[in-house]
Amino acid sequence: xxxxxxxxxxxxxxxxxxxxxxxxxxxxxxxxxxxxxxxxxxxxxxxxxxxxxxxxxxxxxxxxxxxxxxxxxxxxxxxxxxxxxxxxxxxxxxxxxxxxxxxxxxxxxxxxxxxxxxxxxxxxxxxxxxxxxxxxxxxxxxxxxxxxxxxxxxxxxxxxxxxxxxxxxxxxxxxxxxxx
Amino acid sequence: xxxxxxxxxxxxxxxxxxxxxxxxxxxxxxxxxxxxxxxxxxxxxxxxxxxxxxxxxxxxxxxxxxxxxxxxxxxxxxxxxxxxxxxxxxxxxxxxxxxxxxxxxxxxxxxxxxxxxxxxxxxxxxxxxxxxxxxxxxxxxxxxxxxxxxxxxxxxxxxxxxxxxxxxxxxxxxxxxxxx
DNA sequence: ATATCTTTATTGAACGTTCAATCAATAAAA
DNA sequence: TTTTATTGATTGAACGTTCAATAAAGATAT
Numbered sequence: 001x002x003x004x005x006x007x008x009x010x011x012x013x014x015x016x017x018x019x020x021x022x023x024x025x026x027x028x029x030x031x032x033x034x035x036x037x038x039x040x041x042x043x044x045x046x047x048x049x050x051x052x053x054x055x056x057x058x059x060x061x062x063x064x065x066x067x068x069x070x071x072x073x074x075x076x077x078x079x080x081x082x083x084x085x086x087x088x089x090x091x092x093x094x095x096x097x098x099x100x101x102x103x104x105x106x107x108x109x110x111x112x113x114x115x116x117x118x119x120x121x122x123x124x125x126x127x128x129x130x131x132x133x134x135x136x137x138x139x140x141x142x143x144x145x146x147x148x149x150x151x152x153x154x155x156x157x158x159x160x161x162x163x164x165x166x167x168x169x170x171x172x173x174x175x176x177x178x179x180x
Numbered sequence: 181x182x183x184x185x186x187x188x189x190x191x192x193x194x195x196x197x198x199x200x201x202x203x204x205x206x207x208x209x210x211x212x213x214x215x216x217x218x219x220x221x222x223x224x225x226x227x228x229x230x231x232x233x234x235x236x237x238x239x240x241x242x243x244x245x246x247x248x249x250x251x252x253x254x255x256x257x258x259x260x261x262x263x264x265x266x267x268x269x270x271x272x273x274x275x276x277x278x279x280x281x282x283x284x285x286x287x288x289x290x291x292x293x294x295x296x297x298x299x300x301x302x303x304x305x306x307x308x309x310x311x312x313x314x315x316x317x318x319x320x321x322x323x324x325x326x327x328x329x330x331x332x333x334x335x336x337x338x339x340x341x342x343x344x345x346x347x348x349x350x351x352x353x354x355x356x357x358x359x360x
Numbered sequence: 361a362t363a364t365c366t367t368t369a370t371t372g373a374a375c376g377t378t379c380a381a382t383c384a385a386t387a388a389a390a
Numbered sequence: 391t392t393t394t395a396t397t398g399a400t401t402g403a404a405c406g407t408t409c410a411a412t413a414a415a416g417a418t419a420t
Contacts, residue, residue, distance in 0.1 A: 008279030095275035099188030144324025171351040
């Protein structure tokens with residue numbers, strides 16, 4: 001991820017990674033099954049970290065839909081996740097996952113998990129179709145904030161991103177009376 | 181863009197492009213100054229098309245903030261823009277623009293234009309800070325819907341994407357009384 | 361504890377492939 | 391005849407992978 005941050009995935013060679021990790025070039029192919037394998041392993045790591053962070057915050061949060069949804073938002077804008085290196089890596093994954101079956105599967109599992117988690121919570125206070133739209137919208141908003149954060153030259157303002165997502169959430173929940 | 185759609189930017193060689201265009205490989209470097217130059221020219225084309233489409237719709241729309249904002253949304257989800265090839269190309273640009281000064285500038289000009297257009301219209305009915313948040317949120321939502329559309333295996337449902345953006349718009353405008 | 365043998369881990373140079381760019385040769389246009 | 395446009399084989403560089411050689415660790419015997 002540091003190498004991707006420095007030079008971009010296209011310019012990240014096995015040798016560069018090996019130098020940064022203080023190992024020989026050969027050992028990477030040996031343990032990860034080539035560059036492709038290393039990429040997949042890295043993606044699994046990042047997705048796993050994100051999932052854990054979300055789960056942790058959800059467990060610590062209250063049981064109300066709003067609290068759970070806020071926990072999901074918070075987890076997605078966690079400090080660890082929002083470093084430049086991770087954001088760039090994520091974007092590189094997004095781009096390359098469209099042309100590699102293994103990465104695409106990982107990507108879609110993650111996407112669907114976010115969507116269905118959101119949808120489940122919204123369903124607790126909204127009718128079905130409205131809950132789906134709310135989940136789709138919030139998922140897109142989260143990804144969009146990430147994307148714009150990665151592209152902007154400044155660091156992503158995680159605080160502001162969370163607030164914008166909260167606002168969206170409140171707007172959606174305010175339409176119907178929600179029990180907290 | 182067809183080549184990127186087929187194989188991804190990483191696997192798109194000059195030769196592949198040349199074959200698809202029925203020209204020799206050499207002529208591409210000659211006219212575009214190498215692969216890099218062709219990439220930039222393509223990006224300019226895509227960004228230009230988007231800008232024109234938005235401008236066209238804004239001119240045809242009414243003058244009210246809501247009508248103008250809807251025109252901007254419509255332009256961003258225009259049929260031409262939402263083909264698989266264009267979406268993939270766009271995502272590839274996003275990823276590679278982080279490591280190439282020329283592409284990054286193009287990218288940021290476009291980002292800022294979208295943001296400031298949105299902000300200007302929101303300012304006509306919202307206080308400054310609220311308008312900024314609304315613009316940031318809507319911009320992120322639009323990009324996020326694009327992104328998820330590109331990543332999903334199905335084609336982007338432009339109709340639904342527009343509706344979600346409209347909903348966000350209405351939610352923001354409903355907070356204060358707006359004159360139409 | 362020491363020495364010897366066996367297994368596992370790691371290195372890094374060499375290989376073969378791929379690709380962008382070049383440019384002399386050719387074709388088309390003026 | 392001159393100028394412009396295009397071709398496509400060639401070149402040189404870059405990269406991922408491989409693998410024989412080396413080092414380290416572990417096991418066994420003395």
